Amino acid sequence: MRYLPLTDDNRREMLEAIGAREIDDLFVDVPAEARLKGDIEGLPKQASEMAVEKHMRRLSKKNLAANDAPFFLGAGAYRHHVPASVDHLIQRGEFLTAYTPYQPEIAQGTLQVLFEFQTQVARMFGTDIANASLYDGSTACWEAIVMAGRITRKSRAVLAHGLHPHYVSTAQTMAKFTKDELFSGAPDLDADCDEDAIIAQIDDRTSCVVVQYPDILGRIPDLAKIADAAHDRGALLVAVVTEPVALGLIEAPGALGADIVVGEGQSLGVGLNFGGPYLGLFGCREKFVRQMPGRLCGETVDADGKRGFVLTLSTREQHIRREKATSNICTNSGLCALAFSIHMTLLGGAGLETLARINHSRARLAAQRLGDVKGVRVLNDVYFNEFTIVLPSDAREVVRELAERGVLGGVSLGRLYPDEEALANGLVVAVTETCTPEDIETFATTLSAVLEGEAA
Known part of the structure; x- marks a missing residue:
């Protein structure tokens, strides 16, 4: 027997409280053609455990796995x-079962790991600081756009044509609710990035220019040139790195003038995992720290002078008054951040x-x-x-x-x-x-x- 905690009267009262006539009113943002009507064709209402296992094994054999x-x-x-030691270490009980370190006195290990992670990301990105990770690269990119808007008090972002289209799509989805204006387009099949075309779109209303480095076609844009042009118009440069291994060879974006650097950390320690979970990286200049989303772990000393770690800033809606939060999607992929940090430590x-x-x-x-x-x-x-x-x-x-x-x-x-x-x-x-x-x-x-x- 299914457990149904709500009665029809409970549901009716909740719908009245939020001003909705029926449950379907809560899904008006989902296109009608994408909504399920009736049962899923071909899917039985029930099956035995053995039958489901056999069916799933048959489906899995259709995959051509990466290995x-x-x-x-x-x-x-x-x-x-990914070295085997990464998986071995992240499965230790104190890491695998740990949650958000709200109480520093019992979460010193988790806090120290995140502190070291921040240090690694900041050095890799060439930024003054980095936070304790975000959800993934695409949402980190959006966070950078709205952060730039808060800093510059402008609401128009120029997205370079070489920015990953999924990152663009994520930003467009969120901008529907914030009313930010986004300029974007598809790249041309040219060998070189057209920095002049990007620069031509910057005006006095522009909050930031978002440039992928390397871009979706694998090209490496001249960030310094774009940064100078953006700064001349009072805008910020946001650099997006989807392949952090590249920063082992090419110049760090922060050293080239990027004000905010975000990216996807999946390449180090995490693995493909059929598309997730992944890891958002986020760094910026120190002067912007109070506008940075997510958590920031800091090092301090206790009453006895012993080193300790704390959450220095927590600017998400769970920690402070919701209307004061910098973000409500800045989930920290803690276990993925740990895997990233272990892999980086092994590499050096x-x-x-x-x-x-x-x-x-x-x-x-x-x-x-x-x-x-x-x-x-x-x-x-x-x-x-x-x-x-x-x-x-x-x-x-x-x-x-x-x-x-x-x-x-x-x-x-x-x-x-x-x-x-x-x-x-x-x-x-x-x-x-x-x-x-x-x-x-x-x-x-x-x-x-x-x-x-x-x-x-």
Whole structure:
């Protein structure tokens, strides 16, 4: 028997209190065509445990997992080797079961981990400070936009065309409720970023310019040039890093003039996990600290002079008066932050640079080999571990054919930009340390066979 804690009278009273006539009124923001009408076709109302297990195993066999094939997918989520010690350590009971450290006297371990995490992120980003993580990269990007608005008292953000379209979509969704004006668009299939086109959109109403570094096509924009132009008009530069391993080789955004740096931390310690949970990174200049969302862990001393850790700032709605909160979506992915920090500790600065060099060298090898395939053009001249190739036909069809032949060969731009016909032949290829020379050769030969129409 199901437990139903609410009676019809309870529901009616609650609906009256909020001014709704019926439950469906609470879902008016969901398009009608997306709402479920009736039962799900083909789904039985009940099944035995054994039947469900057998059905789920049958479905799982349709997956082509990252470890079972040459893997070149990226576009914001990257396959890197995660040392076994990361998983071993995060599963310790004091970490795995820990919750938000509201009481510092019993949460010193968690607070210290987050303090070290903040230090690592701040050094990586080249910012004065970093918070104790956010939900994921896309929501961290939105948090940066509204933070810039609070600082500048302006409400127009320029989103560079190379910003990941999912990040753009997240910002557009949130802007519906804040009435912020967002300027965005799709990138062109050009080898270089058009910084002048970005700068041309900055005006006196602009709160910030949001630039991905490297961008969705793998290009590396000139952040310093954009930062100077933004600052001249009283705007801030927000840099977005979806592949933090790149910062082992390329200059930190904060050192190039970025005022706020955000990103996705999945690459280090977290793994792909079929799309989540992931980890939002957030750093900024110290003078903006009180406008920064989320939590900030600090180091102090107790009454006896012993070192201790506390929550120095907690600007989310759970901690302070809701109307004073900087955000209500700044959830801290604590276990993912721990995994990130353990992996970074194992690598160290020299290890991160070495890992980055391996990634770049493998990417150069792949770009050279794929460029030799008939009909393929490598778009980028400068890149880190991700670049774009242009195919002679729609990349979506090629990707499907590659997968059927056992190669996960990149993310098609047609999938990311379904309404942009000019991008349909573009394919974003990511090459990490997990891609062997043999994988690269298999990718190239299989791609050649697909383009030439050879039977599998």
